[in-house]
Amino acid sequence: MRSLLHSSLGTLILASLLVLASSPAATSLSADGLALLAFKSAVTVDPSSALSSWSANDTDPCRWPGVSCLNTSSTETRVTSLAVAGKNLSGYLPSELGSLSFLRRLNLHGNRLSGAVPPALSNATALRSIFLYDNNLTGAFPASLCDLPRLQNLDLSFNSLSGALPEGLARCKQLQRLLLSSNGFSGEIPARVLPEMVSLQLLDLSSNSLTGNIPPELGKLRSLAGTLNISRNRLSGGVPPELGRLPATVTLDLRFNNLSGEIPQSGSLASQGPTAFLNNPGLCGFPLQVPCHAAPPSSSSPPPPSQSSQGVAVGGARQPIKTSLIVLISIADAAGVALIGVIVVYIYWKLRDSRRNDDDDDEGRRGLFACPCCMRADDDDTSDESETGGEKKCGGGSTGGGGGGEDGELVAIDKGFQMELDELLRSSAYVLGKGGKGIVYKVVVGNGTTPVAVRRLGGGSAAHERYKEFAAEAGAIGRVRHANVVRLRAYYWSPDEKLVVTDFVNNGNLATALRVSVDSTSNLFGNNDSNGDDGTHEEDYSLPAADDSMDDVDTLRVVEAIDDRSFLNKLKLIFGKTVETGRSG
Numbered sequence: 001m002r003s004l005l006h007s008s009l010g011t012l013i014l015a016s017l018l019v020l021a022s023s024p025a026a027t028s029l030s031a032d033g034l035a036l037l038a039f040k041s042a043v044t045v046d047p048s049s050a051l052s053s054w055s056a057n058d059t060d061p062c063r064w065p066g067v068s069c070l071n072t073s074s075t076e077t078r079v080t081s082l083a084v085a086g087k088n089l090s091g092y093l094p095s096e097l098g099s100l101s102f103l104r105r106l107n108l109h110g111n112r113l114s115g116a117v118p119p120a121l122s123n124a125t126a127l128r129s130i131f132l133y134d135n136n137l138t139g140a141f142p143a144s145l146c147d148l149p150r151l152q153n154l155d156l157s158f159n160s161l162s163g164a165l166p167e168g169l170a171r172c173k174q175l176q177r178l179l180l181s182s183n184g185f186s187g188e189i190p191a192r193v194l195p196e197m198v199s200l201q202l203l204d205l206s207s208n209s210l211t212g213n214i215p216p217e218l219g220k221l222r223s224l225a226g227t228l229n230i231s232r233n234r235l236s237g238g239v240p241p242e243l244g245r246l247p248a249t250v251t252l253d254l255r256f257n258n259l260s261g262e263i264p265q266s267g268s269l270a271s272q273g274p275t276a277f278l279n280n281p282g283l284c285g286f287p288l289q290v291p292c293h294a295a296p297p298s299s300s301s302p303p304p305p306s307q308s309s310q311g312v313a314v315g316g317a318r319q320p321i322k323t324s325l326i327v328l329i330s331i332a333d334a335a336g337v338a339l340i341g342v343i344v345v346y347i348y349w350k351l352r353d354s355r356r357n358d359d360d361d362d363e364g365r366r367g368l369f370a371c372p373c374c375m376r377a378d379d380d381d382t383s384d385e386s387e388t389g390g391e392k393k394c395g396g397g398s399t400g401g402g403g404g405g406e407d408g409e410l411v412a413i414d415k416g417f418q419m420e421l422d423e424l425l426r427s428s429a430y431v432l433g434k435g436g437k438g439i440v441y442k443v444v445v446g447n448g449t450t451p452v453a454v455r456r457l458g459g460g461s462a463a464h465e466r467y468k469e470f471a472a473e474a475g476a477i478g479r480v481r482h483a484n485v486v487r488l489r490a491y492y493w494s495p496d497e498k499l500v501v502t503d504f505v506n507n508g509n510l511a512t513a514l515r516v517s518v519d520s521t522s523n524l525f526g527n528n529d530s531n532g533d534d535g536t537h538e539e540d541y542s543l544p545a546a547d548d549s550m551d552d553v554d555t556l557r558v559v560e561a562i563d564d565r566s567f568l569n570k571l572k573l574i575f576g577k578t579v580e581t582g583r584s585g
Contacts, residue, residue, distance in 0.1 A: 031099060032079040033061035038096035039082075045090035045112070070102065078102035085131070086110035093132075098123035107131045109155070117142040117156075129153040133179065136160055141185070143168030150174065157181040157204065165189065165205075170196040181206040181229070188212035189230070195220045202226040205233070206253065213237035214259075219245040231255040238262075239283070244269040252276045259283050262292045410492045411471070413478030417489040417501075419450070424501075429454070442504055451506070452489065457498040467493055474500070 029037075033056075040051045054064045061079060062069035068081035080102050089111040097106070098120035106124075109131045116139030117132065127148050133155045140163040145151060151172070157179045164187035165180075172178070176199050185208040194217040201223055210233040218228065219242030228250055235257040243252065244267025252272050260282025263269065274287040284292040410421040424443060432440040432453070441454045470493060478488040492499035 028059045029056055030059075030061065032102075033059070035096040035099045036061050036064065036067065036079065036082070038094045042094040043089050043091035046087070048087050050084055050087040050089065072102065080126075081105040081107075083107040084111075088112055090114070093118055093121070093137075095120035097121055100124050102126050105129045105131075109133045109135070111135055113137060115139070117145070119144040121145065122147045125149060127151055131155045132159070134158040138162070141166055141169075141180070143171075146171035146175070152176045152199075155179040157183065159183055161185065163187075165193075165210075167193055169193045172197055172200075174199055176200060176223075177202045177226075179204040180208070183208055185210060189215050189218075191215035191217045194218060197221065199223055204229045206230060207232040209234060211235065214240055214243075214254075216240040216242035219243050221246065224250045227251045227253065229253040231257065233257055235259060239264060239269070239277075241266045241269070243267075255279050263288065409494075410490055411474070412490045413475060414487065414489050419452070419490075419501075421492070424454075451504040453486075453502045453504040455500045455502075457500060470498075 036054060037056060040054045043051060046052070050065060054061070058064070060077075061067055062077055066082060066084040067079055068083070069077045070080045072078050079100050081104060082097075082100070083105065085107050086109070089108075091113055092115035093108075093113060095118040097103070098118065101124060103124045104126050106121075106127060106129070112135065113132070114136040117137060119142065121127075121130075121142070122144040125148060128150050129152065130145065131153070135158075137156065137159040139161060141156075141161060143166040145154060146168050152174060154172075154175060154177070158181070160183065161180070162184035165185055167190055169190065170193035173196060175197060178197075178200060179202070181204045185205070187210065189205065189210055189212065194215065200221055203221070203224070204227065206229045210230070212235065214230065214235055214237065219240065221228070222245075224246055226249075228246065231253045232255065235254075237259065238261035239254065239259060241264040244264060246252070246268050248268045248271055250268060252269075254277055255275070256279045259277070259280040262285040263277060263283055265286060270286075272287065274289075277283050277288055284290040410424075427443050429441045429443050432442050434440070435455075438456045441456070442451055443454050444451050470491075474488060474491050481487075486502045486505060488500065488502050490501040492501075
């Protein structure tokens with residue numbers, strides 16, 4: 001009855017359009033414009049006035065909202081797209097839309113259009129996409145749309161279409177996306193038409209009333225690349241193993257059906273997650289957390305075997321699952337152990353390389369600064385000077401016992417020595433040479449304008465009395481003023497480290513200068529018979545600084561002599577009365 005009413009209305013609309021065409025105002029309106037006016041006449045409710053500007057007085061329909069055109073020749077323009085979506089239009093689809101022979105895209109979704117899809121729509125042979133979802137369309141599936149030779153996208157979801165899926169779907173060989181969800185389709189999925197849809201990439205038949213088994217022919221849709229959704233139906237039976245032939249990129253959705261049995265682990269089925277099979281009470285096996293149990297024998301079946309043979313049969317049925325699980329667990333354990341081994345080996349070699357680098361740099365970079373950082377008192381400190389005469393002590397060590405404390409101290413013998421221990425420790429150090437009593441460094445402090453020579457006398461524990469003796473000798477040497485004697489600026493004493501800080505004389509090789517003979521029988525530590533009456537040497541004993549060419553024996557003998565108690569006597573024998581032993585100023 002409704003179809004008859006729509007046919008009558010279509011006849012009246014066509015007669016009205018013919019009358020308008022005979023009027024002078026509509027004589028120049030194209031055939032495409034008349035078809036569009038037929039659609040406007042079929043719309044009974046237009047709450048947003050989306051079609052209000054469509055008028056027969058406007059001879060160019062390409063300027064109407066929702067209409068797109070294309071120049072097919074130098075004198076002709078044809079309608080190629082009609083898109084009036086989401087406007088809540090009420091009415092029906094007129095058959096005149098089929099006369100739009102150049103129409104490629106029909107988009108009328110999100111309205112309230114009712115009635116059936118007119119078979120005459122298949123006359124618009126240029127159609128490639130039809131989007132009529134979210135309307136109130138009724139009737140059977142419009143199988144005539146499969147006669148459109150270029151149709152690729154068909155979306156009729158969220159309507160009220162009903163009936164069985166027709167065999168005519170086999171003619172939709174060029175169709176790529178078919179969406180029929182949320183309708184009232186019933187019956188079985190037509191198995192014979194599926195292999196014919198060779199171009200289908202997405203199939204959505206969810207939320208219908210389809211029954212029967214899942215056809216194995218769905219596994220022949222080799223072009224599927226998106227979603228195969230047949231959820232929320234009334235399908236029963238098992239999951240066909242043929243679905244494992246689908247590409248691995250296909251997302252399978254079989255939820256909310258009446259499927260039963262064990263889920264096959266073939267092909268792409270093994271990569272599907274548990275959400276693909278939820279809400280099927282009869283399904284079991286991986287990936288669901290539902291174990292499969294042996295079904296009880298029926299009354300018509302032969303008598304069950306003996307208990308021993310039954311145990312073997314049951315064990316044989318479960319053996320493949322247990323074996324596969326054991327293999328997976330073994331592979332995972334082996335991979336985990338291998339990964340842990342690689343990480344341990346990597347960490348071991350990193351630590352070994354780091355220790356090797358530290359050992360290589362220990363002599364030249366860290367050996368000088370093994371002592372703890374201590375701060376010297378400010379220049380304005382009014383504390384009394386120590387017993388060594390004019391020596392200022394600094395550091396965090398214990399005051400009792402001097403350098404014999406646990407942390408050690410830096411003792412400044414010369415008042416003009418303004419260098420603090422933390423500054424010394426942070427400065428750049430260069431190895432000048434190695435002698436019998438330790439290593440000599442050149443230390444550049446601050447901006448590089450104050451270099452000093454630092455001798456590391458070595459570690460090892462020493463008694464408290466030894467420190468007092470060392471401090472007394474260092475204080476005596478520090479008071480010596482002579483052109484040929486390097487000035488002792490400071491020293492550091494701790495149970496594990498002993499440093500001596502002297503001026504750095506940037507001139508030649510100290511070892512060579514120390515070996516210069518005054519005469520054929522005398523040396524630096526022997527008597528000098530050739531001294532002048534005024535006590536000065538006739539030879540030039542100006543001491544140049546040590547450099548990288550120092551040997552291992554004679555380097556900085558003046559500094560080594562700090563540990564020699566007779567050093568003052570030797571200096572007096574060498575330099576005579578010119579040696580001053582007063583307090584340093």
